[in-house]
Amino acid sequence: MADEPGKLTRRELIARGVRGAGLLCAAGGLGALVTRGQAENLVWQIDPKKCIACGKCATECVLNPSAVKCVHEHEICGYCELCFGYYVDQRLDDQETAENRRCPTDAIRRAPVEDPYYQYIIEEDKCIGCALCVEGCQQFGNGSLIMQVRHDRCLNCNQCAIASACPADAFRRVPASDPYLLRLKKQGNA
Amino acid sequence: MNSLPLLVTALLAAPRHLLAEEQFNFPPPEFSRPYVFPDTPTPAPRPEWLGVADVVVLAVALALAAYFGLRTRSRRHLVVLTGFSLLYFGFYKKGCVCAVGAVQNVAMALGPEQYALPLVVGLFFILPLVFALFWGRAFCSSVCPLGAVQELVLLRPLKVPVWLNSALALLPALYLGLGVLFAAAGSTFIICRYDPFVQVFRFGGGTLMVFIGIAVILLSVVVGRPYCRYACPYGFLLGLLSPFSREKVRITTGDCINCHLCADACPYGAIQPPTPAPQYLPRAAERKRLGLLIALLPVLVIVGGGLVRLASPLLARADYRVRLAAQVWQEEQGKLTDPTDETEAFAKRGVPTSDAYVAALQVHRRYATGSWFLGGWLGLVLGLRLVSGSVRRHRSIYQINQSACVVCGRCYHYCPLDRQRGLSLTDAPQEDQS
Numbered sequence: 001m002a003d004e005p006g007k008l009t010r011r012e013l014i015a016r017g018v019r020g021a022g023l024l025c026a027a028g029g030l031g032a033l034v035t036r037g038q039a040e041n042l043v044w045q046i047d048p049k050k051c052i053a054c055g056k057c058a059t060e061c062v063l064n065p066s067a068v069k070c071v072h073e074h075e076i077c078g079y080c081e082l083c084f085g086y087y088v089d090q091r092l093d094d095q096e097t098a099e100n101r102r103c104p105t106d107a108i109r110r111a112p113v114e115d116p117y118y119q120y121i122i123e124e125d126k127c128i129g130c131a132l133c134v135e136g137c138q139q140f141g142n143g144s145l146i147m148q149v150r151h152d153r154c155l156n157c158n159q160c161a162i163a164s165a166c167p168a169d170a171f172r173r174v175p176a177s178d179p180y181l182l183r184l185k186k187q188g189n190a
Numbered sequence: 191m192n193s194l195p196l197l198v199t200a201l202l203a204a205p206r207h208l209l210a211e212e213q214f215n216f217p218p219p220e221f222s223r224p225y226v227f228p229d230t231p232t233p234a235p236r237p238e239w240l241g242v243a244d245v246v247v248l249a250v251a252l253a254l255a256a257y258f259g260l261r262t263r264s265r266r267h268l269v270v271l272t273g274f275s276l277l278y279f280g281f282y283k284k285g286c287v288c289a290v291g292a293v294q295n296v297a298m299a300l301g302p303e304q305y306a307l308p309l310v311v312g313l314f315f316i317l318p319l320v321f322a323l324f325w326g327r328a329f330c331s332s333v334c335p336l337g338a339v340q341e342l343v344l345l346r347p348l349k350v351p352v353w354l355n356s357a358l359a360l361l362p363a364l365y366l367g368l369g370v371l372f373a374a375a376g377s378t379f380i381i382c383r384y385d386p387f388v389q390v391f392r393f394g395g396g397t398l399m400v401f402i403g404i405a406v407i408l409l410s411v412v413v414g415r416p417y418c419r420y421a422c423p424y425g426f427l428l429g430l431l432s433p434f435s436r437e438k439v440r441i442t443t444g445d446c447i448n449c450h451l452c453a454d455a456c457p458y459g460a461i462q463p464p465t466p467a468p469q470y471l472p473r474a475a476e477r478k479r480l481g482l483l484i485a486l487l488p489v490l491v492i493v494g495g496g497l498v499r500l501a502s503p504l505l506a507r508a509d510y511r512v513r514l515a516a517q518v519w520q521e522e523q524g525k526l527t528d529p530t531d532e533t534e535a536f537a538k539r540g541v542p543t544s545d546a547y548v549a550a551l552q553v554h555r556r557y558a559t560g561s562w563f564l565g566g567w568l569g570l571v572l573g574l575r576l577v578s579g580s581v582r583r584h585r586s587i588y589q590i591n592q593s594a595c596v597v598c599g600r601c602y603h604y605c606p607l608d609r610q611r612g613l614s615l616t617d618a619p620q621e622d623q624s
Contacts, residue, residue, distance in 0.1 A: 017436040020410045022323045026316050041308045043235045052535040062388075062395045074227040075584035078216030117219045124231055142214045156283045157388075158291040159379035161550065168535030169510055172304070180232045
């Protein structure tokens with residue numbers, strides 16, 4: 001108990017040892033991190049090849065509406081007149097009325113390009129990530145409609161709540177410098 | 191040289207070539223007029239330099255916490271810093287990434303998963319620990335947003351009985367062990383999934399966790415920092431290091447007069463009263479008991495490891511791959527008639543079912559090894575607790591349990607000595623003159 005000034009007690013000696021060892025470990029860990037060179041930030045993304053369009057992205061995300069939205073890879077799209085992502089499987093008539101459309105929030109804009117091709121544009125601010133259009137396009141179409149984590153919205157939780165619930169194990173961490181898993185990797189633009 | 195045109199053609203045809211490896215139901219359109227494909231939106235994530243800025247904010251906040259807690263001994267400044275941390279790390283950063291969760295990133299990077307620990311996450315893990323080696327639990331004091339929520343709502347602290355407090359204080363070791371095991375095996379980050387306060391920062395989340403979050407906050411009104419003391423795995427690590435810190439929290443700057451006001455003020459049970467004058471038992475008996483307990487340590491480690499090893503198949507069910515294999519097997523046996531989303535997704539991948547079993551087996555092996563470590567860790571913690579409990583340390587004055595102290599600064603202005611000397615009068619609330 002009596003701490004004489006200038007005299008090293010046993011307890012202080014142990015403490016110094018622990019501090020020194022701790023600092024060494026921290027420096028070593030930091031050195032390993034820096035020298036490995038790939039210590040880049042990671043973000044969550046959906047692998048469209050694994051996604052089964054189950055719809056959990058719309059409900060499991062900590063954000064409302066979800067950080068996951070449907071994006072359209074136009075280069076893969078067949079520009080079908082009868083789009084399975086746009087229309088329900090069994091249409092009541094030939095009209096574009098709401099009951100004939102898959103999207104519950106009217107987020108898909110359909111416009112003719114030239115006979116017989118139509119282009120489909122997702123109005124991203126309306127999309128809620130329910131994956132109904134993705135399901136249709138996956139089943140019958142080219143699969144150009146895919147689910148992707150939108151990084152302008154994603155909070156990048158350490159444990160993604162959707163990833164925990166994803167039945168297809170489609171979520172994984174990808175480098176923040178290349179944060180999208182499109183089916184068609186574009187050349188030369190990140 | 192005549193391969194050059196071929197190469198150029200190949201490069202030009204690259205996108206089509208990439209397309210060719212997949213089967214498409216409909217051929218891509220051939221437009222008669224030039225057509226520009228609309229862009230696929232790919233907004234960039236939060237830039238990396240902002241992550242580095244977070245680390246700088248963390249370091250500055252830690253330094254300020256250490257300065258206010260140990261040098262100026264000012265509770266008022268600590269509370270202001272706590273508020274800032276709640277706003278920045280809590281509501282602005284939405285609680286991610288935090289040092290508490292980063293434990294799991296480190297564990298996963300050390301485990302068999304091919305995971306490279308990001309530098310920012312690594313620094314979030316290391317910095318508070320380094321600070322703890324020199325200035326105690328500065329992080330808990332007023333930097334951690336989870337601590338901040340509880341600190342700021344604590345209105346009527348009740349005393350938790352000492353026996354209950356020390357029993358519950360072992361829970362963080364269990365939580366830490368489980369969190370590290372699940373993360374290292376690459377299964378899930380339970381510490382993040384069951385973080386009770388992150389829902390508050392995000393104003394939403396799963397119903398169950400929102401409910402638990404509200405319950406823990408209500409509990410924090412009457413029990414000082416229940417999450418920090420009885421759950422937080424990172425706080426457990428900091429508590430291991432803080433007793434060795436270079437500068438320690440002192441209740442008073444003068445000589446203690448044993449008035450017990452500080453112990454009454456501490457809501458976290460971190461101030462230990464003086465012990466009665468030691469009755470000298472025969473030292474030989476004491477020494478024998480201590481020796482026995484120390485000899486018991488390796489036994490506890492091995493028994494703990496063996497016991498948890500028995501439970502390892504159960505623990506492995508936390509992993510997606512194990513659950514999937516179980517479902518695939520049930521389906522193959524005809525016990526599962528309707529395919530689940532999981533088995534459907536697996537079938538869609540078009541790989542043989544043996545792949546699922548191999549993956550699950552690999553995970554089971556990880557858990558078989560990991561559960562020895564978990565059990566050994568639990569046995570070690572329990573054993574060391576017994577050893578430290580059997581060593582009778584004499585205290586003639588009120589002393590701070592450095593491991594449990596979160597440097598909230600409450601005791602400072604309760605000390606009549608300091609108050610008399612005007613050392614912390616500026617920080618003391620004005621109304622209590624008694």
